[in-house]
Amino acid sequence: MATGFTKNRLEKILSGSLSASENVEQHLSAIDKNEKNIRAFIDIFADDARKKAKEIDAKIKGRTKVGKLAGLTIAVKSNICISGKRATCASKVLENYVAPYNATVIERILAEDAIIIGAANMDEFAAGSDCTNSAFYPTHNPLDHERVPGGSSGGSAAAVSAGFADLALGSDTGGSIRCPASFCGIVGMKSTYGTVSRYGLIDMGMSLDQIGPFACDSSGANLLLSAISGKDKFDQSTYASAEAGSGAHADISKFTIGIPKEFFAGADPEVAKAVKDSIKKLEAKGAKVKEISLPAVKYAVPIYYLTMCAEFSSAMQKYDGLRYGFPANVNQNLVLAVSEAREKSFGKEVKRRVLLGTYITMKEQVDAWYTKAIDARKALSHEFDSAFKQCDVLIGPTMPTLPWKIGEKSNDPLQMYLSDILTVSANLAQIPAASIPCGMSGKLSIGLQIHANKLQEAKIFAIMKALEE
Amino acid sequence: MKRAAEISRLQLSVEEFKQFEEEFAQLFGYFIEVQSVKNSLKQDEKIRTNELREDIPVQKNYADKLVEKFTKKDGRYLVAPKSLD
Numbered sequence: 040m041a042t043g044f045t046k047n048r049l050e051k052i053l054s055g056s057l058s059a060s061e062n063v064e065q066h067l068s069a070i071d072k073n074e075k076n077i078r079a080f081i082d083i084f085a086d087d088a089r090k091k092a093k094e095i096d097a098k099i100k101g102r103t104k105v106g107k108l109a110g111l112t113i114a115v116k117s118n119i120c121i122s123g124k125r126a127t128c129a130s131k132v133l134e135n136y137v138a139p140y141n142a143t144v145i146e147r148i149l150a151e152d153a154i155i156i157g158a159a160n161m162d163e164f165a166a167g168s169d170c171t172n173s174a175f176y177p178t179h180n181p182l183d184h185e186r187v188p189g190g191s192s193g194g195s196a197a198a199v200s201a202g203f204a205d206l207a208l209g210s211d212t213g214g215s216i217r218c219p220a221s222f223c224g225i226v227g228m229k230s231t232y233g234t235v236s237r238y239g240l241i242d243m244g245m246s247l248d249q250i251g252p253f254a255c256d257s258s259g260a261n262l263l264l265s266a267i268s269g270k271d272k273f274d275q276s277t278y279a280s281a282e283a284g285s286g287a288h289a290d291i292s293k294f295t296i297g298i299p300k301e302f303f304a305g306a307d308p309e310v311a312k313a314v315k316d317s318i319k320k321l322e323a324k325g326a327k328v329k330e331i332s333l334p335a336v337k338y339a340v341p342i343y344y345l346t347m348c349a350e351f352s353s354a355m356q357k358y359d360g361l362r363y364g365f366p367a368n369v370n371q372n373l374v375l376a377v378s379e380a381r382e383k384s385f386g387k388e389v390k391r392r393v394l395l396g397t398y399i400t401m402k403e404q405v406d407a408w409y410t411k412a413i414d415a416r417k418a419l420s421h422e423f424d425s426a427f428k429q430c431d432v433l434i435g436p437t438m439p440t441l442p443w444k445i446g447e448k449s450n451d452p453l454q455m456y457l458s459d460i461l462t463v464s465a466n467l468a469q470i471p472a473a474s475i476p477c478g479m480s481g482k483l484s485i486g487l488q489i490h491a492n493k494l495q496e497a498k499i500f501a502i503m504k505a506l507e508e
Numbered sequence: 509m510k511r512a513a514e515i516s517r518l519q520l521s522v523e524e525f526k527q528f529e530e531e532f533a534q535l536f537g538y539f540i541e542v543q544s545v546k547n548s549l550k551q552d553e554k555i556r557t558n559e560l561r562e563d564i565p566v567q568k569n570y571a572d573k574l575v576e577k578f579t580k581k582d583g584r585y586l587v588a589p590k591s592l593d
Contacts, residue, residue: 136577137573137577139570139573139574140568140570335545337541338541338542338544338545340538341538341539341540341541341542342542342545344535344539345539345542352516356517359517360579361578361579361580361586361588362574362577362578362579362586363577363578363579364579365579366579366580367579367580367588367589368589369580369587369588369589370589371589372589372590372591373588373589373590373591374517374591375519375589376589377517378517378518378519379519381516381517381518381519382518382519382520385518390518390520390524390528391528391531393516393518394509394512394513394516394518394528394532395532395535397512397515397516398509398512398532401511401512401515407543408539408542411542411543411545412542414545415542415545418545418546419545452531452535453531453534453535453538456535
């Protein structure tokens with residue numbers, strides 16, 4: 040994707056050479072033509088998008104001040120609440136659940152005159168890495184329709200990659216933005232935990248979740264992140280006065296780039312080569328490169344899945360068939376009614392993770408598993424802290440492999456979980472990380488991942504800008 | 509597994525029990541590695557925690573919309589099965 044793509048589009052809209060209405064119609068036309076092959080969306084808000092576009096066009100014509108996202112179309116992952124619209128989480132449980140309020144990120148993008156074009160497909164309750172666990176249908180990779188787009192924010196990534204939307208919002212608990220960004224050939228970012236409000240995000244793992252942007256280029260991701268980030272009184276984990284995403288002006292010739300050898304262990308040779316070639320480009324621009332070691336990365340997948348499943352099983356407790364969801368049979372006793380409703384409405388991966396999380400937090404098991412995972416998480420975070428004392432950023436592949444064929448890993452949960460090996464550390468350490476395309480293998484894209492220390496998103500954007508030039 | 513399913517409020521079929529038991533044996537065989545991670549951290553490690561806000565009530569007017577979602581209701585009350593015999 041060309042650098043400056045989003046900025047160019049925005050300039051055209053603001054100058055009047057492309058109206059917001061024309062922009063919406065172009066995207067709706069692309070959706071009409073190709074959505075049947077991609078299945079990026081659960082709901083498409085064509086009428087609302089057209090109405091909002093007319094309002095923005097009137098503002099621009101009347102020279103009224105418009106927001107920084109004026110006229111840009113955004114796809115929103117279906118676990119982010121939009122008032123009056125279904126927030127299904129791609130699950131039968133919430134198939135008919137209409138959100139009663141806007142998530143904070145939605146309030147913020149609407150205040151900046153963005154146009155929400157649809158609710159994007161995802162793995163059910165974000166439990167998955169390839170967008171095949173949706174209760175409705177799988178999403179297909181726009182670059183190769185037989186392959187997965189990545190997950191769990193696969194619909195959001197596919198929407199941007201396929202030209203259905205300028206930008207998209209996803210959520211990232213263990214790589215669910217970066218993985219689909221890598222597989223669909225676009226930019227995706229998970230910022231520091233606490234920089235973006237989670238109010239209105241239907242939670243998966245509350246110490247791990249972050250909402251983040253997808254875009255064709257780093258400037259688009261930067262723009263969207265700057266719109267959604269900042270302190271929110273409804274989310275007490277948000278940073279006071281921090282606004283992630285500002286500035287990509289850091290001078291990379293002063294950077295030390297750390298290359299953890301563990302990031303390349305097990306990576307496909309083609310993937311590793313594309314990433315290393317990109318690192319050479321950064322070296323040519325003056326950055327210093329240093330090989331380091333992060334031994335705890337080897338344990339990142341078990342640490343992540345034990346931590347996340349414990350939090351996930353807690354998050355899923357509220358789906359009891361009484362307040363919402365698949366209705367419980369009130370003619371049975373309470374326990375049976377709730378158990379039956381949950382059994383009928385949860386998909387297999389959701390059940391697997393709920394069971395796992397419940398098991399490891401049982402009184403007899405908690406010390407052997409969950410407590411150990413919490414301690415191990417602290418050790419992993421400490422290793423990253425130490426690495427950032429000697430390096431500005433850490434670079435490696437986003438995913439160890441190219442996207443697999445749809446269904447290839449559906450019956451092998453361990454293989455599916457292992458594919459997250461390179462992405463989960465950023466969530467565990469609560470640090471920012473982004474994926475940017477760095478090469479192709481045939482028609483498939485290869486993603487390069489950049490980690491930085493907490494609240495140092497500017498360094499990540501500087502690296503991405505340098506790679507795009 | 510049976511106890512975990514009871515606590516999770518999941519009424520699994522016999523086939524599901526068998527499948528999950530096999531999968532969990534494989535998964536825990538891998539997850540056990542976490543027990544060998546040594547942690548020599550002091551107590552001031554930096555994992556982000558909540559910063560509590562002042563308790564200022566905010567008027568939100570979507571109680572009616574939430575009540576509409578109840579799968580079975582009686583006026584503004586949620587109808588739940590009996591929990592006591």
